[in-house]
Amino acid sequence: MSVTSNSGYGAHPRLWFAAYQLLWHLLLPLAFVRLAWRARYSFAYLHHIPERLGFGYEKPIIKGSIWIHAVSVGETRAAQPLIEAYLARGESILLTHMTLNGRRTGKQLFNKAISAGQIRQVYLPYDLCWCVEHFLKTFKPKFGLFMETEAWPTVVFRCAEINLPLFLVNARLSERSARRVNRFGKAGRALFQAFAGILAQTEFDADRYRSLGVKNVAITGNMKFDVPLDPQLVAQGKAWHQDFHASNRLMVCAASTRDGEEEIILKAWKDLVLSNAFEIQPLLCLVPRHPERFGEVANQIQASGLSFRRRSEWPGLPKDSASLDVILGDSMGEMPMYYSASDVVVMGGSLLPFGGQNLIEACAAGCPVLLGEHTYNFQQAAVDAISIGAAKRIKGDLSLDETIALTESLKALLLNTAELSRMSQAAKSYSTEHQGATKKILAALDQQNFSLS
Numbered sequence: 001m002s003v004t005s006n007s008g009y010g011a012h013p014r015l016w017f018a019a020y021q022l023l024w025h026l027l028l029p030l031a032f033v034r035l036a037w038r039a040r041y042s043f044a045y046l047h048h049i050p051e052r053l054g055f056g057y058e059k060p061i062i063k064g065s066i067w068i069h070a071v072s073v074g075e076t077r078a079a080q081p082l083i084e085a086y087l088a089r090g091e092s093i094l095l096t097h098m099t100l101n102g103r104r105t106g107k108q109l110f111n112k113a114i115s116a117g118q119i120r121q122v123y124l125p126y127d128l129c130w131c132v133e134h135f136l137k138t139f140k141p142k143f144g145l146f147m148e149t150e151a152w153p154t155v156v157f158r159c160a161e162i163n164l165p166l167f168l169v170n171a172r173l174s175e176r177s178a179r180r181v182n183r184f185g186k187a188g189r190a191l192f193q194a195f196a197g198i199l200a201q202t203e204f205d206a207d208r209y210r211s212l213g214v215k216n217v218a219i220t221g222n223m224k225f226d227v228p229l230d231p232q233l234v235a236q237g238k239a240w241h242q243d244f245h246a247s248n249r250l251m252v253c254a255a256s257t258r259d260g261e262e263e264i265i266l267k268a269w270k271d272l273v274l275s276n277a278f279e280i281q282p283l284l285c286l287v288p289r290h291p292e293r294f295g296e297v298a299n300q301i302q303a304s305g306l307s308f309r310r311r312s313e314w315p316g317l318p319k320d321s322a323s324l325d326v327i328l329g330d331s332m333g334e335m336p337m338y339y340s341a342s343d344v345v346v347m348g349g350s351l352l353p354f355g356g357q358n359l360i361e362a363c364a365a366g367c368p369v370l371l372g373e374h375t376y377n378f379q380q381a382a383v384d385a386i387s388i389g390a391a392k393r394i395k396g397d398l399s400l401d402e403t404i405a406l407t408e409s410l411k412a413l414l415l416n417t418a419e420l421s422r423m424s425q426a427a428k429s430y431s432t433e434h435q436g437a438t439k440k441i442l443a444a445l446d447q448q449n450f451s452l453s
Contacts, residue, residue: 016184016187017153017157017187020153020154021128021129021154024126024127024128024154025128028126028128031052031126032049035049038100038292041291041292042100042292044100044104045100048122048123051122051123051125052123052125052126052131053125053126053128053131054125054130054131054132054133054134054135054138055134057122057138061138061139062092062094062117062120062139063139063140063141064092064140064141064142065091065092065093065094065120065139065141065142066086066091066092066093066094066141066142066143066145067093067094067096067139067141067142067143067144067145068082068083068093068094068095068096068144068145068147069095069096069097069124069144069145069146069147069150070095070096070097070102070106070147071097071098071099071102071124071147071148071150072097072098072099072101072102072105073099073101073102073105074148074357074358075102075147075148075150076095076097076102076105076106076109077105077109077224077227077361078147078148078170078223078224078227079095079147079170079223080109080227080228081223081226081227081228081438082145082169082223082438082441082442083095083110083119085438085442087113087118087119092117092118092119092120093113093118093119093120094119094120094122094139094141095110095119095120095121095122096121096122096123096124097121097123097124098123098124101290101291101332103121103123104332105332105333106119106121107121108332108333120139124152124155127152127153127154127155128154129154129158132154132155132158133158136158136159136162136164141164143164143165143166143167143196143445143448144159144164144165144166144167145166145167145169145445146166146167146168146169146195147169147170148168148169148170148171148172149171149172149173149177150168151168151191151192151195153191156191156194156195157191157194159194160194160195160196165196165197165448166194166195166196167195167196167197167198167199167445168192168195168197168198168199169199169220169223169441169445170199170201170220170222170223170224170437170441171198171199171200171201171205171209172200172201172202172205172377173200173205173208173209174208174355174376174377174379175208175376176376177208178208178211178212181212182212188212189212189213192209192212192213192214193212193213193214193215195214195216196216196448197216197217197218197444198214198216198217198218199217199218199219199220199440199441199444200217200218200219200220201219201220201221201222201380201437202219202221202222202379202380203219203380204379204380205219205380206218206219218444220437220440220441220444221434221436221437221440222360222380222381222434222437223437223438223441224358224360224361224381225360225364225431225434225435225436225437226435226436226437226438227360227361227364229336229340229361229364229365230336233333233334233336233337233340234336234337234340234365235340236316236337236340237336237337237338237339237340237341237342237365238340238341240318240337240340240341241340241341241342241343243318243321244283244321244341247280247321247322248279248280249280249281249282249283249321249322250282250283250343250344250414250417251282251283251284251285251341251342251343252269252282252283252284252285252342252343252344252345252346252410252414253285253287253329253338253339253341253342253344253345253346253362253367254284254285254286254287254345254346254348255287255335255338255339255345255346255347255348255357255362256287256288256289256335256347256348256349256357256358257286257287257288257289257297257348257349257351258288258289258348258349258352258354259293260352261348261349261351261352262286262288262297262300263300264351264352264402264403264406265284265286265346265351265406266286266300266301266304266306266326267304267403268402268403268404268406268407268410269284269306269325269326270304270305270306271403271404271407272407272410272411273306273325275407275411277411277415278414278415281325282343282414283321283324283325283326283327284306284325284326284327285311285326285327285329285338285341285342286301286326286327286328286329287328287329287335287338287348288329288330288348289348289349289357291330291332294310294328294330297328298310298328298330301326301328306325306326307323307324307325307326308324308325308326308327308328309321309324309327309328310327310328310330311327311328311329311330311331311334312330312331335361336361336365339361339362339364339365339367340365340366340367342367343367343368343414343420344367344368344369344370344410344413344414344420344423345359345362345367345368345369345370346370346406346410347359347362347369347370347371347372347375349374349377350371350372350373350374350375351372351374351394351402351406352372352374353374354374354377355374355375355376355377355378356371356372356374356375356376356377356378356382357377357378358378359371359375359378359381359382359385359391360378360381360431360434362427363385363390363391363427363428363430363431364427364428364431365427366424366425366427366428367424367427368390368391368392368413368420368423368424368426368427369385369390369391369392369427370391370392370393370394370409370410370413371386371391371392371393371394372393372394373393373394384430384434385427385430388426388429388430389422389423389426390423390426390427390429390430391423391427392409392413392423394406394409395408395409395412
């Protein structure tokens with residue numbers, strides 16, 4: 001299915017938009033207070049403040065780049081195959097983010113291209129009309145690609161008004177989010193209708209966009225399947241894995257955990273350790289999603305009475321791990337290593353109603369996945385992974401006694417190494433079979449005739 005330009009889109013709902021702009025101007029001081037508050041974790045939150053207002057860009061300014069917006073870490077990693085494909089064609093990229101960690105991830109992934117001037121990294125300005133206007137006039141991108149769920153009204157409507165093609169790619173829309181958009185009535189639906197086209201991950205996502213009145217929708221798959229794992233990190237993880245197995249230890253990775261989930265996991269792990277079900281106790285690797293919570297989670301582990309060490313304390317293989325109950329994964333960008341070292345992963349964001357985190361990377365590393373009930377952000381991926389045998393739901397009712405449910409599910413898997421082996425092979429097959437979204441997205445975008453406005 002081809003995607004055609006939506007340049008005939010009319011004016012946005014004026015009254016609603018005026019109220020939205022007024023609210024943004026009133027709340028702008030709070031946005032800076034929030035940055036100052038976060039600076040207690042890292043002073044880097046206060047860097048590049050003018051960029052958040054659409055000004056203060058370092059020269060030279062390259063106009064006519066392909067603009068790719070990846071709000072944070074997950075979207076930036078997902079965009080990697082697409083960015084690399086355009087760089088291979090000789091295109092220049094304007095890469096924007098909203099979060100500090102997204103920007104750090106982009107710099108880590110594309111440092112060489114950034115140094116060579118092929119990629120320009122800046123923050124997307126706050127969604128105020130004058131900020132957005134100056135940003136667009138400064139860079140004059142060829143066309144824009146927003147990753148996954150981002151839809152800032154001022155940016156989207158202004159691009160439609162000046163006939164700057166803006167696409168939502170690798171797009172997903174949960175049932176919950178679709179209901180939320182519909183609460184805004186015509187204004188909410190108009191926002192997604194203003195995109196030049198939407199390239200959706202699944203039929204579920206496409207149907208929800210169509211229910212909002214979006215006509216230009218294509219299903220192109222999920223680019224997260226195309227993201228390569230860093231071979232050095234994989235090799236390091238496999239070395240950890242061999243070292244643990246030589247000591248007859250199995251490792252469970254609780255990945256990208258969110259606030260409130262660590263308490264559940266640590267209670268379950270303590271029950272598992274005290275159950276005497278294992279000749280040699282398994283090892284937990286707990287990796288919080290947000291680095292500013294590393295210290296908080298370390299305090300929780302210490303309070304639980306479980307013995308632990310921080311990943312940051314080991315430059316190479318874990319030392320003296322035989323006496324440990326928990327490793328705190330307090331590092332950025334090392335998830336492929338943690339997955340490659342693990343025998344099973346408990347996927348964060350799914351134990352409590354956060355929508356789940358990316359299980360695809362774990363499957364690519366051949367790591368079986370244990371999911372909670374809350375996976376609406378990865379609905380199709382979770383259904384497919386369970387169907388093929390790469391993932392399982394936690395048995396029991398997490399809402400009634402999440403600790404018991406998680407403990408029993410982990411015990412059942414860790415005591416069945418044959419099942420773990422089958423799930424590992426299924427995970428690798430699942431990951432490979434779903435690749436190819438990047439080529440489909442490129443093909444859909446290549447059908448457009450882009451020109452500078």
